[in-house]
Amino acid sequence: MATALHAERNEGGIATAIGILAQRFGDRLSRSEALRRQHAHTTTWIPNEPADAVLFAESTEEVGEAVRICAAHSVPVIAYGAGSSLEGHLNAPFGGLSIDLSRMNRVIAVHPEDLDCVVQAGITRKELNQQIRATGLFFPIDPGADASLGGMAATRASGTNAVRYGTMKDNVVNVTAVMADGTVIRTAQRAKKTSAGYDLTRLLVGSEGTLGIMTELTLRLHGIPPAISAAICSFPTVEAACNAVIATIQYGLPVARIELLDELQVRASNTYSGLDLPETPTLLLEFHGTESGVAEQVGTFGEIAAEHGGGNFRWATREEERARLWQARHDAYWAVRTLRPGGSVLATDVCVPISRLAEAVAGAKAECERLGLIAPIVGHVGDGNFHLSVLVDTEDPVEFRAVESLLGWLAERAIALDGTCTGEHGVGQGKMKYLERELGPALAVMRSIKMALDPQNIMNPGKIVRL
Incomplete structure (x- = not known):
């Protein structure tokens, strides 16, 4: 059978x-x-x-x-x-x-003194943060969609805060999972580290439900920063913006969020979210820390950005201003639809070493232009991860073949740059074909x-x- x-x-x-x-x-x-x-x-x-x-x-x-x-x-x-x-x-x-x-959406326990909590897998990240806000703690992984935490663990989700706080693999301490025969296991205790046997937690995190079903998770929490400041900075080209990101990360600046929007995405977000940004490649940033620490980070980034042609700085320190800015970023997928009413949006992502970021993004834009496709770019570029939202008429076979060509080219190009065919969307059905090239004999071990x-x-x- x-x-x-x-x-x-x-x-x-x-x-x-x-x-x-x-x-x-x-x-x-x-x-x-x-x-x-x-x-x-x-x-x-x-x-x-x-x-x-x-x-x-x-x-x-x-x-x-x-x-x-x-x-x-x-x-x-x-x-x-x-x-x-x-x-x-x-x-x-x-x-x-x-x-x-x-329906499995309860917060089972919160341990503020240990900076962790235990939740059922069906609770979403927004629900969790609303329920624990009074403790002064928050869960930082923010993939944009109000995804369930079990789903986020299953796909090893990332998001806008990953450059500072890591991804799901860094923030899941233990899972309770139902295995293929119905057996229920716990993969670890709540200790912050362990050397006790195989790391079953990270085996299941990212397994996309192919090894077991995670039903409860123990998650790391972080203190809500006393000071938060968001910034918007425009650049003449995507290469310039990416080079500013590379310099920022290599400098060691502890930026919490650093997101790229190319000129097409800025145009779409202006229309959909009511922003008024210059329609040029733009970085959205957020800095966390003390008042003095945030001020120092902001000043340092300003110097780095200026060296790469950045300008038109705008700052947002009030919570409602920052919320509006990041909601616009999270609504990027829906905003793209305004560029071609009636068209479908096919989203894909890749991730490359930070030193290859500018090369990868510029190459992706050039390939879109060569194929005659509209494909705005956004990215969690602080860790080398970027996304294309390709607009397509799925009933047009010529255009659809062009999109398939682009998706294949992008995955292969990322792998050739020592990157991966997916930084956070996962493999599912759509990216299975690229794993042989990326993982080689390791794929047989996975089987x-x-x-x-x-x-x-x-x-x-x-x-x-x-x-």
């Missing part, structure tokens, strides 16, 4: 398992076509492939029970958080069960791990590695 799952649907097993689950969970199991399609939602070019049913789980024990039923009948299981993933992670190419964790932990290939099959 395991071999059959790699190539076709297990019709009999699916029918039997869904019947058992319906008896056990009643109206919390839905076979509505609209709901099933919504739970396979994808904003990429990948077709929607819905599961056969959606289960709204409310506890780790229920997830474990559902997985055990599915395992007994060799039925695929796909975890669902907030549906914000971008590479077909939620699709069910072989059918099966989608387990929606959105071995997958087969050892999930011998029936029921945990989110058809993602990351082909078996």
Whole structure:
């Protein structure tokens, strides 16, 4: 049966398992076509492939029970958080069960003295920060979308704060996970470091639900800075902006956020978010620390920017001003649509060593122009990660082929620059084809791990590695 799952649907097993689950969970199991399609939602070019049913789980024990039923009948299981993933992670190419964790949204415990908390996987980052604000702490990983924390861990999410606070792999201490046979494990204790055995926490973080379903997480928290200042700085070219970023990072300036918007993205954001920025490549920055520390950081960055042609500085210190600025950055995907009403947006990302950033971004812009495509660029450029939002008429085969060419070229180019085909979107279905080039023999090791932990290939099959 395991071999059959790699190539076709297990019709009999699916029918039997869904019947058992319906008896056990009643109206919390839905076979509505609209709901099933919504739970396979994808904003990429990948077709929607819905599961056969959606289960709204409310506890780790229920997830474990559902997985055990599915395992007994060799039925695929796909975890669902907030549906914000971008590479077909939620699709069910072989059918099966989608387990929606959105009702598992409690903060289980907060330990302010230890700077950590324990949460259920379905809570979103905004909900968590609202609930812990009174402690003077916050969770810094900010991918833009109000994603669930379980989904963020599964895709090893990053975001605007990563240059200072790291990514999900740096901020997840422990996970509780349901494995492919329904067994529930904890990967670690709450200690800040450990040398006790394999690092199962980081094995599961970034595994995209292909090894197990994370149901609880212990997360690192950080103190809310006493002083925060945001800045906007324009540059004559993307190369100049990127070179300013490279110099800033190499100088060791502890900037909290440093984001790039090219001239097309600035134009779109001005229209959509009501900004009035000069339509030239622009950096958005944020500095955290004490009043004097932030002032020193701002002054130092001003000197670096001036050396690379930066100017038109604007500052935002009031919380509402900063919130408006960063909301505009987070709305970049939707803003892009104003550049071509009726067009579709295909989002992709790559990441390169910081020293190759200017070369990579300039090359991407040149390739877009060569192919005649409109593709605004934004990026968490402090760690070498940038995104293209490609506007396309998906009904035009010539244009669609051009977009496919661009996506392939960008991934291959990033890898050639010692980078990666994805800095934070993950692999899913969309980027599996690039892993052989990027990882080489290591991909065979990944397959071995997958087969050892999930011998029936029921945990989110058809993602990351082909078996």
